[in-house]
Amino acid sequence: MPRIDIAAIDWAGGSGYPAPFAARVAGRFRKRLGNAAGLTQFGVNLTRLEPGAMSALRHWHENEDEFVYVLEGELVLVEEGGETRLTPGDAAAFKAGVANGHHLVNRSDRPALYLEIGTRAARERAHYPDDDLAAVKDAGGYRFTRKDGTPLG
Numbered sequence: 001m002p003r004i005d006i007a008a009i010d011w012a013g014g015s016g017y018p019a020p021f022a023a024r025v026a027g028r029f030r031k032r033l034g035n036a037a038g039l040t041q042f043g044v045n046l047t048r049l050e051p052g053a054m055s056a057l058r059h060w061h062e063n064e065d066e067f068v069y070v071l072e073g074e075l076v077l078v079e080e081g082g083e084t085r086l087t088p089g090d091a092a093a094f095k096a097g098v099a100n101g102h103h104l105v106n107r108s109d110r111p112a113l114y115l116e117i118g119t120r121a122a123r124e125r126a127h128y129p130d131d132d133l134a135a136v137k138d139a140g141g142y143r144f145t146r147k148d149g150t151p152l153g
Helices: 021-025
Strands: 028-032 042-049 066-072 075-079 082-086 091-094 102-105 112-119 124-127 134-138 141-145
Antiparallel strands (some): 042 112, 066 091, 075 082, 075 102, 124 134, 134 141
């Protein structure tokens, strides 16, 4: 198995979310390890959240599993049932199809580092319970709409 030179992979900031949602994940940076290795069935990211940053808008997936493992710092997992503090060595998993909107927030004064691993399903729909937003993935790629399917804007 080829070694991945993690130090050679640039941190990528930004988001695929449309405005005004993209600004809410400012302070999130990823090294896309799975992409660097050419993986196609699942993604692996080394993710850094700066103080005050969030991992994503609170969401859940119909067809994609997600897994996170905290390496450094402290994060708060926010989900339907409340909040849970995560520290190095803690993990959380989100099974596809379970309507449990979730995201991570760094409420500390130091950056946090974690691994995120997730399925790359050919067809997907992500739900955002706090926002009038949906993400749909099909043969045409990913696109964002309102919850009812109408275009944004």
